[in-house]
Amino acid sequence: MYDTLIIHTDEINLKGGNRHYFEQALMRNLKAHLGGLDDFQVIQRKGSIILRSEADLMAERLDLLRQEMPRIFGVAHSFPAKRCDQDINRIKEAALDQMETVSGSRFYVAARRADKTFPLTSPEIARQVGAHILKSGGGRSVDIDDPEVTVRIEINREGAYVSVERIAGAGGLPTGTSGQVVSLLSGGIDSPVASWKIMRRGCRVSFVHFHSLPHTSPASVDKVKRLAAALDRYQRDSRLYLVPFAPIQRAITASTEPKLRVVLYRRSMLRLAGRLAEGWGAQALVTGDSIGQVASQTLENLVTTDAASPLPVFRPLIGEDKRDITALARRIGTYDISIEPHDDCCSLFVPDHPELSSTQGAAQAEEGRLDLESLVTEALSGAAEAAVGPAPAPAQESDR
Ligand code: ATP
Ligand code: MG
DSSP states (O other): OOOOEEEEEEEGGGGGGTTTHHHHHHHHHHHHHHOOOSSSSSETTTTTTEEEEEEOOOHHHHHHHHHHGOOOOOEEEEEEEEEEOOOOHHHHHHHHHHHSSSSSSSEEEEEEESTTSSSOHHHHHHHHHHHHHHHHHTTOOOOOSSSSSSEEEEEEEEEEEOOOOOOEEEOOOOSSSSEEEEEHHHHHHHHHHHHHHHHHOOOOOEEEEEEEEEEEEEHHHHHHHHHHHHHHHHHHOEEEEEEOHHHHHHHHHHHHHHGGGGHHHHHHHHHHHHHHHHHOOOOEEEHHHTSSSSSSSSSSHHHHHTTOOOOOOETTTTTTTTHHHHHHHHHEEEEEHHTOOOGGGGGGGGSSOOSOOOOOOHHHHHTTSSSSHHHHHHHHHHHHEEEOOOOGGGSOOOOO
């Protein structure tokens, strides 16, 4: 019943001279997510991409479009559509045919006449098509405020398109257009959401996780792999590195002020992630911190932590409430994995009363008791790439 996918692009439309660069990236990503576009004729315009198939789309192809389009950054929304001639009678028939395929009787017709040579204006097209649908009976009524079905009609130079289905896009900018960052991925709720928010800005995100094997269970590493897999649905070909953190934790625990332990763990994580990032040509680090959420995230402790980082640290959740972060985690399909119980390396050897207002000077004084350079070198030599996947069931992403 559909032979076309109309894709409306998002922020790309605001770009000027370099818009082509973003459009090319989006085309590459569309191909990667949709397993190639060989079965489509591709028509690119400012603000939209139209994928036209000679034959009606098979159910499997349509399922793939419905699954993948919400995961492709740069897309505002897309519409599976049926093509017909630029003739108002054909359009009316196609609209009624489409209406018959969906449930819901309160409808609204939205028409857009991109080709101004078509004799009817957009409101007139909407009026005529609406009247035709009403006339067909079936207890249908027009509802502008809260329609169950929106019938979209788009008239372009090459034909008219009719659609009753809208697939929400992921928004943002196409993956790969904003450089590379390294995200510190724990097993919690926050860091996957932080990673996703940076991804949505067009960055390719590589993941680093610090594990405390043998003090923590292999299940917590498995959980992080599945989180990376869930995020990989949005960017593909993700890289995940696992870094052994137990020796550093043991050294910190043995020789430094207990109150500062977590801040010292965090400083070392940034050092290690920074080294890896530099090796990969990534320009910044990402964490899931939010001001004041836990003791290690007081403003003072974040500042002290930052001071040890060789690269800028981005914290996309810095001003977000936990409730909003949780809602986003559900939407992007990481929440169910994040809430599985796991042992966190940072909850090991943690004092009852951590410092809330550390200073860089105090942290450096404690680190002076450690042979940091060899600890860092040892951890990096144990760092290993892990396979990402398998991807969790798509049903975990909720509708947006
Ligand atoms: P999250 O849900 O991200 O775990 P959280 O509230 O538990 O958040 P913390 O445990 O204090 O936060 O960690 C703060 C940030 O430090 C995390 O968001 C993550 O970016 C990073 N981080 C913490 N532990 C690890 C780890 N084991 N491996 C990689 N990054 C980590
Ligand atoms: Mg955590």
